[in-house]
Amino acid sequence: MHVDIFDQFQFSESKVHSLDPRIKVLVAVAFILSNALLPDGSWLAFGVAWFFLLLANDLSNLGLGFTLKRSVIALPFAVVAVSAIFSPRGEPLGVWDLGFMTLIPTDAGLIRFASILLRSWLSVQIAILLVATTQFPDLIHALEHLRLPRTLTTIIAFLFRYLFVLTNEVFRILRAREARSARLPGVSGGGSLGWRLKTTGSMAGQLFTRSYERSDRIYQAMISRGYAGHIRTLNPHRIQSRDWLVLIVSAAVLMLIQLVGWIL
Amino acid sequence: MLYAPTYLHIPDGFLTLVVSVIFWAVTIIMVWLAVSKTNKSLGEKQIPLMGVMAAFIFAAQMLNFPIAGGTSGHFLGGALAAIVLGPWAGILVMTAVVGVQALLFQDGGLLVMGANIFNMGILTAVVGFGLYRLVVHQKRGLRLAVAGGGAWMATMAAALVTALQLWLSGTTRLEIVLPAMLGVHALIGIGEGLITVAALAYIEQTRPDLLNAEKTAREGGRGWVVGGVLITLAAVFLSPLASGSPDGLERVAENLGFLGTGQDAPYQILPDYTIPFLGETALSTILAGVVGAALVMGLLVLVGRNLQRRSEV
Numbered sequence: 001m002h003v004d005i006f007d008q009f010q011f012s013e014s015k016v017h018s019l020d021p022r023i024k025v026l027v028a029v030a031f032i033l034s035n036a037l038l039p040d041g042s043w044l045a046f047g048v049a050w051f052f053l054l055l056a057n058d059l060s061n062l063g064l065g066f067t068l069k070r071s072v073i074a075l076p077f078a079v080v081a082v083s084a085i086f087s088p089r090g091e092p093l094g095v096w097d098l099g100f101m102t103l104i105p106t107d108a109g110l111i112r113f114a115s116i117l118l119r120s121w122l123s124v125q126i127a128i129l130l131v132a133t134t135q136f137p138d139l140i141h142a143l144e145h146l147r148l149p150r151t152l153t154t155i156i157a158f159l160f161r162y163l164f165v166l167t168n169e170v171f172r173i174l175r176a177r178e179a180r181s182a183r184l185p186g187v188s189g190g191g192s193l194g195w196r197l198k199t200t201g202s203m204a205g206q207l208f209t210r211s212y213e214r215s216d217r218i219y220q221a222m223i224s225r226g227y228a229g230h231i232r233t234l235n236p237h238r239i240q241s242r243d244w245l246v247l248i249v250s251a252a253v254l255m256l257i258q259l260v261g262w263i264l
Numbered sequence: 265m266l267y268a269p270t271y272l273h274i275p276d277g278f279l280t281l282v283v284s285v286i287f288w289a290v291t292i293i294m295v296w297l298a299v300s301k302t303n304k305s306l307g308e309k310q311i312p313l314m315g316v317m318a319a320f321i322f323a324a325q326m327l328n329f330p331i332a333g334g335t336s337g338h339f340l341g342g343a344l345a346a347i348v349l350g351p352w353a354g355i356l357v358m359t360a361v362v363g364v365q366a367l368l369f370q371d372g373g374l375l376v377m378g379a380n381i382f383n384m385g386i387l388t389a390v391v392g393f394g395l396y397r398l399v400v401h402q403k404r405g406l407r408l409a410v411a412g413g414g415a416w417m418a419t420m421a422a423a424l425v426t427a428l429q430l431w432l433s434g435t436t437r438l439e440i441v442l443p444a445m446l447g448v449h450a451l452i453g454i455g456e457g458l459i460t461v462a463a464l465a466y467i468e469q470t471r472p473d474l475l476n477a478e479k480t481a482r483e484g485g486r487g488w489v490v491g492g493v494l495i496t497l498a499a500v501f502l503s504p505l506a507s508g509s510p511d512g513l514e515r516v517a518e519n520l521g522f523l524g525t526g527q528d529a530p531y532q533i534l535p536d537y538t539i540p541f542l543g544e545t546a547l548s549t550i551l552a553g554v555v556g557a558a559l560v561m562g563l564l565v566l567v568g569r570n571l572q573r574r575s576e577v
Contacts, residue, residue: 028374029374029375032276032373032374032375033281033375035276035277036276036277036279036280036281036284036375037281070370077273077274077275077278080278080430080435080436080441081278081430081435081436083436083437083440083441084434084435084436084437086437112434116277116278116435117277118277119276119277120275120276120277120278120373121277122277123275123276123277123373123374123375124275124276124370124373127276127366127367127370127373127374128370131367131368131370136367136368139367149295149296149299151299151302151303151311151356152295152299152356152359152360154311154315155311155314155315155318155356155357155360156315156318156360156363156364157315158311158312158314158315158316158318158319159315159318159319159322159360159361159364160364160368161315161319162315162316162319163319163322163323163364165319166316166319166320166322166323167322167323167326169323170323170324170326197455197458197459197462198462200459200462201458201459201460201461201462201463201465201466202462202463202466204324204339204344204459204462204463204466205462205463205464205465205466205467205470206466207320207323207324208320208324208348208463208466208467209466209467209470209471211316211317211319211320211323212313212316212317212320212471212474214316215312215313215315215316215317216313218312218316219309219312219313222312
């Protein structure tokens, strides 16, 4: 696995890509916050929010449906919210007798369920867009400017850098297991469950000691190159008037969404 | 498969703003404490170590092992990180892991990240490390057994609090989701516990210096033990109370007629999770929880003794 699998969209150029990462983080978080603040069933406001999202998609040159296609990742969790349909508040819409249990969906419950799904679906899309249009080191740098402790941002930077190295290490270990697990067709191999668990545990331990010793070597190498406790960047990250404009317009749109949601 | 999401990563939209903000506040305080503690006690050398360890937790989550019928064990790693690196460093490592999972994989939301970090980083560190710290000067077998039990308990505590957060936000009905969450994670937790034990056993063999009792005891004081034991007790008390109304499985059985005609299984020590002579009161449910927890702990001690004896031979 290579770092490219996340970076394939981050190097294209567009109005969204070239925004200051701080502004992008702020607008994304404000958008998610605005969704959380909208009352249940304010469909028009959700619609305006979706339009904002489409506009951002369009400006990023990634295609109108870019985030829509990738937003299915949030779907499995929706199962958890299904039980909200049967909220006791609200008028019953009918009785579903499943044989072993009786479910009574209510109108308020249905509205709640749909609203939760819409909020989650809109929020995950802006997060997808943020990551697709921002290089990860820039994102970390933006978080540092937004007063995240430097210790934490440095850990995250290391995590990102070595994630791919260690993932390849995992593939090596898995390949080694495969290579030693010959089995005849029709005969299940691999020993008992306990044996398999012990093997997996040893693999985790092996991975741990290799990572630990690698971090030692990394530290020595960094010391000899002048590491003083944090990672430096040559990117100045200066907020320009265009960035301010985007921030103000986005804030105005989000206010409008709130107004639509609470008044209409 | 690159990465398997679990039901502990709450996406945006599933928690109300109030719940999100409360857990952000708790998380920010704990992470801030962790940053200042690690800055004070550890040198800059620790930062690359924690970063690589965070990548390790990430990569280790790909080490799935087949159990049966398509399900596979999954590894969260919070307890293991806290035991090996110390609780504060463990919290920082898990914060980075949860943050990157949300940012890169969209597994877990941004506004609800405070709650996710609390569940998967802070709770697991307190429970996993706290219980381990309790027996840190004991024999190897007992330590490993408690570490495994602690990792299981940490997974259960995370599942319980996740269910409570969803319920507080009005997203779910507690009586449906809590038993489901606890049931699923009781299984996931077993894998977590066993991998934690096997990994610790391996580390102890190859790098005994990392699991030195004095070093571990220095990294977190008695406060962690109190916290770990308190949360464990709270989880044991709360789970039966919260799912006090007939839980999903039981309702299925009841409606299908199993409960009426089926015989009691011979291994069912605490029928219906209540003590028979106390009747079906909250007290009885709580007592049943305590007895159950005591049984599990007793079992762990027995298993630990057994392992100990075998390793001495």
